[in-house]
Amino acid sequence: MENCIFCKIINGEIPSFTVYEDDDFKAILDLSPATKGHTLVIPKEHSITLLDLSKDRAEKLLEITKKIVNGLKSVLNFSNYNIIQNNGKLAGQTVEHFHLHIIPRYSVEEITLWVPHENDPSVNNSLADEIRNAIK
Numbered sequence: 001m002e003n004c005i006f007c008k009i010i011n012g013e014i015p016s017f018t019v020y021e022d023d024d025f026k027a028i029l030d031l032s033p034a035t036k037g038h039t040l041v042i043p044k045e046h047s048i049t050l051l052d053l054s055k056d057r058a059e060k061l062l063e064i065t066k067k068i069v070n071g072l073k074s075v076l077n078f079s080n081y082n083i084i085q086n087n088g089k090l091a092g093q094t095v096e097h098f099h100l101h102i103i104p105r106y107s108v109e110e111i112t113l114w115v116p117h118e119n120d121p122s123v124n125n126s127l128a129d130e131i132r133n134a135i136k
């Protein structure tokens, strides 16, 4: 895709720090890391969100991610980490080419992912029914 920064990285038009590459995926160090070793796992095919990703790449994604996490753990001294994947602008997606973040965690203070809110259990009850019925 023209003007897609990750397609350009995959094609070698823009430099990156590659930590893993095969026919279908490339993993690079994030340019503005949340923590040391923050890595992006990027399928080479251009898709935007999780729902656009092909079945084949979706099926391979977690195994590739596990392999990369193991590599990161063997080099960097961490055992905890976050896997984050943003879909759409409201969710914080800034690069419109599907990617998954691996963020090593070294201390509790580094990043806040979300602020929990009070919940009404009765809302969840009917909501769960509605969603369960919608999932085919």
Ligand code: AMP
Pocket (backbone or CB within 6 Å): 005, 014, 016, 028, 029, 030, 031, 032, 033, 040, 085, 086, 092, 093, 094, 095, 096
């Ligand atoms: P997201 O907000 O989920 O779309 O994440 C996009 C990520 O891509 C951000 O963490 C950026 O720091 C990172 N990023 C943007 N441009 C580059 C680049 N040229 N090389 C490496 N990481 C990048």
Ligand code: ZN
Pocket (backbone or CB within 6 Å): 001, 004, 005, 006, 007, 008, 045, 046, 047, 096, 097
């Ligand atoms: Zn792209």
